[in-house]
Amino acid sequence: MVKLHALIIDDNPGVREALEDRVESMGHTFDSVGCQDDALLRLKEQGYDYILLDLELPTRFGKTPLIPTGTNLLSQIRGSVLHRHTPVIVVTAHGHDSPDLATRVFKLGASDFVKKPFDNLETAIGDAIARRLPSTERTRISTTKRHALTPFTGGDFIVTAEAVELCGVRLCENTSGRIWQIINLLCVRTAKCVLPACSGKDLADRIKVERGEKAIAEAVKTFRKRASELLAEQAGLACDGNDIIATTPRGYQLSPKLTVEVAAGVTRKNGKVAVPEKSDGEERKQWFLTQLRKGKRLTRRDYEKQFTVSIATAKRDLASLGPQIEFVGAGEVGHYQIR
Known part of the structure; x- marks a missing residue:
């Protein structure tokens, strides 16, 4: 039987130790951290079966603990492909347990809201895990979680006439519609041999999309989500959507982490695209x-x-x-x- 693995996030060493004891007494394993930066690093490295989150956190060690840091972290967890379904149980100190705060964290996606000294913590954990996912989805996600993901630091992004691949994983094909057209425009280098940044409006005008920038944004968002899932499942990589198509002040652009290669013979309306000789x-x-x-x-x-x-x-x-x-x-x- 696979043990449940938790992430404990609390800046108070005494409280963190108490939570560790409770989790361990349930037969679960855990990692524990004391700030937002350390939590994000852990969350990018691997998956967890549930998370215990103190809202009043510092962004990094030595900084002042603030409630907005915890709520921001909760939002980031819910926006993550790997952790969007992971139960997050918010633990809070006396003085920060108002109904308004509870309502807010539930809207952000918290599974439960437990006041210190956590009298009903075990019940909250059990209930959150029991209702977290349909069985088919739980099986798929848990398979990914059993293996620690490797943070994505870069890789070969290959565009052929049939498909787009990253680190050997096929992300989309020439039948994929709008995102195929977007990627093909983003890999046509400028006169300075750099990858272009294109605004949503520019892409919409060039592709001739009736709904304009909104349609481009939706296509990019969907692609980022799907690409992150594919890389996690097939290559064991923790890759944020911005690691592939980045949003910059000048518009959408293929990430500098990518080594972009366009296969010889791939054509656009404006002619052939040369294969870059250097990364x-x-x-x-x-x-x-x-x-x-x-x-x-x-x-x-x-x-x-x-x-x-x-x-x-x-x-x-x-x-x-x-x-x-x-x-x-x-x-x-x-x-x-x-x-």
């Missing part, structure tokens, strides 16, 4: 080196803005150029130059 990371770095050799003073922020990449991606790319570049100056006034 996105190499292209970004070559552009940066070229600009520095021209004497331009560039910063990490310039790199992030040029390619719409995260701070982590920019730091990683620039660190790999360490033997060729150096940072001169300090802080905001510093910049990179060729060694």
Whole structure:
């Protein structure tokens, strides 16, 4: 018999230990964390059979605990493909157990609301698990949960004339309609050999969608959800929808985590798309080196803005150029130059 596995989220070490004892006494296993950031990391790594959530949490260790942090975390859990059906039992201290707060957390998707000192905790856990899912859906999700998921850090995104694949998992086909057209537009590189960012309006106009931006948003949302499910089930990867089609200030764009390859012979209305000779990371770095050799003073922020990449991606790319570049100056006034 598979033991139930819980995630306990509470910033108070004493309360957390008490919850751990109660969970362990029920024959369940657990992980426990004390802040929002640590909880999100755990939730991305694997699935849980249920979650005990204290609302008054800090975002990270050392910060002030706040109720909005807990409610925000609850919303994120409910928005996750892997955890959208996982029972979340909110535990609350005296003074934060008003009817209004209870109503709010139930609207956000909480399974139950238990006041400290948790007299009915075992009953709440049992009831929440019993009603969590229809048996067929529970079987499918639990199969995924038995195996810890690997956080998605990047992979080959291959577009052929028949289908789109990521890390060997087929995400959609040329019969998939609107999302197929959207992806094909997003992988046509610009004159600077970078992947374009397209607004919903631009995509709707080019595809000629009657319902405009709303139809594009719905197609992207559906694709993100389905892609995350497929990658979890078939590749054991914890992948957020934005890891594939990202929403940037300039519009929708294929994520910089992807190494995009377009198969030779794939055509668009405006002609053939060349197969890129280098990965996105190499292209970004070559552009940066070229600009520095021209004497331009560039910063990490310039790199992030040029390619719409995260701070982590920019730091990683620039660190790999360490033997060729150096940072001169300090802080905001510093910049990179060729060694």
